[in-house]
Amino acid sequence: MAERMLTNREVASLLRRIGDILDILGEDRFRVQAYRRAADNIEALGQDLADLWRAGQLQEIPGVGKALAEKLDELLRTGRLGYYERLQAQVPEGVVDMLAIPEVGPRTARLLWQQAGLTSIAEVKAAAEAGKLRQLPGLGAKSEANILAGIEALARRSGRTPLGMAWPLAQELLAALRATAPGLLRAEAAGSLRRWRATIGDLDLLAAAQDSKPVMAAFTALPQVAEVLLSGETKTSVRTHAGLQADLRVLPPDRWGTGLQYFTGSQAHNIALRELALKRGYSLSEWALKRPDGSELLCAEEEAVYSALGLSWIPPELREDRGEIEAADKGTLPELLELRDMRGDLHAHSDWSDGAASIEAMAEAARARGYAYLLISDHSQGLGVARGLTPERLAAQRAEIEQLNRRWSDFRLLHGVEVEIRSDGTLDLPDETLAGLDIVIASVHSGLRQERERMTARVVAAMRNPHVDIIGHPSGRLIGQREESSVDLDEVLKVAAQTGTVLEVNAHPSRLDLDDVHIRRAVEMGIRLAINSDAHNPGGLEVMVYGVATARRGWATAADVVNTRPLDEVMGLFKA
């Protein structure tokens, strides 16, 4: 067995790398796609690939057949893959890296390598600057400039943008477009924004108008636009001053349904849906459902697209080709959780620790949202930077909360704490203190770089403490800033299923932790979730919408989430 079991992500990235090399070598594109598809599905597992391997169930993963199962077996058994190593010997690493340059695909990378002898992005840049690329067959001065611009964009780009930053930007662009574009009938965000993915590549916007030209003109004239990247009759791409790329597609209103369906994606969902359409006698594109005789079935609404294919409408959050089409076909899609199902928030801070507002202000903000309860869960003593609370200050805080609770008949403050899970796995407050609180969240904030076994043991120890009710932001990731800790979430889920510990879906857009993939696995395992804002000021409660969307991406229903329940049920749940 390998010294250290490879993570799903590491395996997926190796498979993608194989796909890239095969692509550059000019292999059959469906073989290339097979590696990429398998990589996606392994990343979407939510449980350790190694577990499936031990159970002999690798081929149950969609897109993994006999050949890939054999390769995965070798990889998991030995930590190496001979096939990959032989491929690596054929194409220099720097050539594979060139695929990351916008405008450079497999054919161009191969051309740059074999015809010009370039083997790294740096060499391509130097050659472009020296005007040597334009001499290559099929490339001209414009291509050379585009490649150079692509390399610069690559260096500038910091990867995908967190949902919490992209969403407001998209709304701003849409509002500006609605205000200025002549003849605009509808305009909405599509793409990964509409699917509420945790991170966004480009902003995908869709508009309906009889005449696209004035809409395109208004779009490129928006003050947010820094540069027009490409513009055609139905599609325009721009770079905004914020650095994000935004794509606008314009369609006539009677084709809005197929257009929105197409532009929402995901690509994998669209491919699977279009394959199904072919089986059911249609060719599906953004323009229409086309019958074999060439006649078109136009769909002004998205529901009509799915129903024409015999499917129930699929919520955008589920459109990742992870079984949603089969479920829609059988009529077994889950009734997803809605924002309005949320009756309270079980993670909020006040100015007793590192929050910015009084308990009273936080309570009134929660009441204004229509909540029936709010858990005040300030940090514990060990987190010095957050002015964490000692047992004595917690007792004083309890008195204030009891005082405030006399005020309302329709709302209740709950008293809790977000207790530190210390490096050795012990908790930062004594059991007798924890026993006196309504709900205890246990979280890791320090020692995040511990190795996997120790980190996992810490969290598991906390879960086994009978006073701990919820594990806060279980993976510790900060999107775009910090990878998740080394904690073995697979093990955490297994223990949660035993102990009944609730796992948090931290709704802050920089966390979204648990992520969608592990939420889905938790739901399958019957683990209860709490979707919490982790608010540090009254406005912070508003991030709940991101947490709900992430839970929806994990196929969660209201029944899976404890803070959809009324106060008495919640209290009963945590007392037990």
Place this chain on the structure above:
DNA sequence: GCCGTTTTCGGCCCGACTGTTTTCAGTCG
């Protein structure tokens, strides 16, 4: 490479846009 209520062989989504082309290849989503 995978996959199968039309197939175990022969399929594998579909279209927009650009650049370098005289009709199409490459890239992207």
